[in-house]
Amino acid sequence: MTVTLELKPELEQRVVALAAARGLSPDAYLLSVIEAVALPAVAEDASLEEFEAAMDKLAEGMDNVPVLAPDALSRENLYGHRA
Helix, strand or coil: CCCCCCCCCHHHHHHHHHHHHCCHHHHHHHHHHHHHCCCCCCCCCCCCCCCCHHEEEEEECCCCCCCCCCCCCCCCHHHHCCC
C-alpha cells in the first residue's frame, strides 16, 4: 500500500531530524514508527526465539543513541534540591 501524507513544515523538519539521528531515511523512520504502533507486541507466551527477534527489531537503527552518564538517573540529579 502506498500512502501520501501532507505534513506541516515544522513536523516535516522534526521527522527528518529524527530519521537522520537514527541513520534512516524519513520514509524508513515513519515506517518503523507505524510498525511499532500497528503491529502487536510480543505475546507473553512467545518463544525465546520470537522474543529475541522482537528485541533485535526494536534495536534496529539504535546505533547512534547516546549513552547516559552513570549518574544521570541518580536521586540528586532527578530531584535536585528536593533530594
